[in-house]
Amino acid sequence: KQEVTQIPAALSVPEGENLVLNCSFTDSAIYNLQWFRQDPGKGLTSLLLIQSSQREQTSGRLNASLDKSSGRSTLYIAASQPGDSATYLCAVSRVGSARQLTFGSGTQLTVLP
Amino acid sequence: GAVVSQHPSRVICKSGTSVKIECRSLDFQATTMFWYRQFPKQSLMLMATSNEGSKATYEQGVEKDKFLINHASLTLSTLTVTSAHPEDSSFYICSAAWGIDQPQHFGDGTRLSIL
Numbered sequence: 001k002q003e004v005t006q007i008p009a010a011l012s013v014p015e016g017e018n019l020v021l022n023c024s025f026t027d028s029a030i031y032n033l034q035w036f037r038q039d040p041g042k043g044l045t046s047l048l049l050i051q052s053s054q055r056e057q058t059s060g061r062l063n064a065s066l067d068k069s070s071g072r073s074t075l076y077i078a079a080s081q082p083g084d085s086a087t088y089l090c091a092v093s094r095v096g097s098a099r100q101l102t103f104g105s106g107t108q109l110t111v112l113p
Numbered sequence: 114g115a116v117v118s119q120h121p122s123r124v125i126c127k128s129g130t131s132v133k134i135e136c137r138s139l140d141f142q143a144t145t146m147f148w149y150r151q152f153p154k155q156s157l158m159l160m161a162t163s164n165e166g167s168k169a170t171y172e173q174g175v176e177k178d179k180f181l182i183n184h185a186s187l188t189l190s191t192l193t194v195t196s197a198h199p200e201d202s203s204f205y206i207c208s209a210a211w212g213i214d215q216p217q218h219f220g221d222g223t224r225l226s227i228l
Contacts, residue, residue, distance in 0.1 A: 004156075034216070043119070043206050044157075044219040089156070099145060099210050099217060105156040 002027045004092060006104035013080055014112050021075040021107045023090035028068045031093040035064050035075050038087045038106070047088075048075070052095075080111045115141050117209050119220030127228055128199060134192045134223045136207030142187035143209035147217060148180070151204040163190050197227045 003026045013019050023033070032051045036044040048057045048064040050073070056065040063076040073090055087108045091101040116139040124132050136146055145164050149157040161177075163169040163184035171177045179201075181193040190209075194201050204224050208217035 036219075041204075041222070041224065043117075043221040044208075046216060046218075049216055091157075099215070100147070100159060100162060101157075101217065102159075103156040105154075108154075 002030075002092060002094065002102045004090060004102050004104035006088075006090060006107050008107060009105070010108040010110075012110040012112060015080060015082060017080050017111075018076070018078050019080055019109070021077070021088050021090075021109070023073040023075070023104055025071045025073075025092050025102075028071050029095045030068065031095050033064075033066055033073050033090060033092050034101070035062075035073075036089045036091065038089055040087075044089065077109075080109075082111045082113045085109055085111050115209075115211070115218040117143075117207065117218045117220040119207050119223055121223060122221060123224045123226075125226045125228065126197065129196055130227075132194045132197055132225060134194075134205055134207070134225075136190045136192070136209065136220055138188045138209040138211070138218070141209075141211045143190075143211055144187065145210050146184055146190035147208045147210075148182060148190075148192050149206045149208070151206060151222075153204075157206060160192075194225065197225070199227045201225065202227045 034049045035047045050066040061078040066073045087106040089106045091103045118137045120135045148160045151157045160175045161169045161171045169182035184190040206222040208219045
């Protein structure tokens with residue numbers, strides 16, 4: 001059974017800092033990995049999707065990497081802003097049932113002005 | 114972009130009430146919809162997967178008679194929590210995908226509180 005872990009559970013940084021969020025998964029047989037953002041009491045917004053054959057994806061100040069062999073992914077946020085404050089979730093999809101996602105418990109990020 | 118609407122956003126009701134939550138894909142046809150449950154500060158747990166026109170597939174430990182799922186059209190799926198009790202209080206989120214290998218798009222969730 002796939003297990004997804006995110007460390008740290010919570011992170012507080014001053015505005016302008018670069019930061020890295022970590023995600024690890026136990027079964028490397030994944031179809032893809034996604035990073036999501038969740039604001040309090042809201043649904044999920046997809047940030048980046050990395051196919052299993054890819055090593056990284058970039059969107060603006062965000063960069064996500066994937067190392068399938070070690071079962072790890074990182075989300076790098078450059079020049080953090082208070083508006084980046086949210087919970088960040090990573091999720092992996094299973095091979096053979098590509099659309100079913102297993103989520104980590106998230107990292108709650110607070111960017112202080 | 115693809116928009117998924119979930120209604121209602123919040124429900125407060127008495128124990129024993131049945132509650133229906135709707136999930137609609139507004140600008141695409143969703144062949145598959147997913148229902149998740151999220152407890153405070155915890156991850157999303159997949160409850161069931163529903164394909165249009167067929168019975169939902171429930172994850173282990175999820176009672177199908179308790180959580181009734183209907184996916185009668187390509188744009189609407191409903192989750193009915195039957196005879197809800199306080200332990201059913203949670204945040205329920207749906208998502209929809211328009212084809213195999215396509216990403217899921219999420220609704221804004223429903224906060225269910227059973228008194």
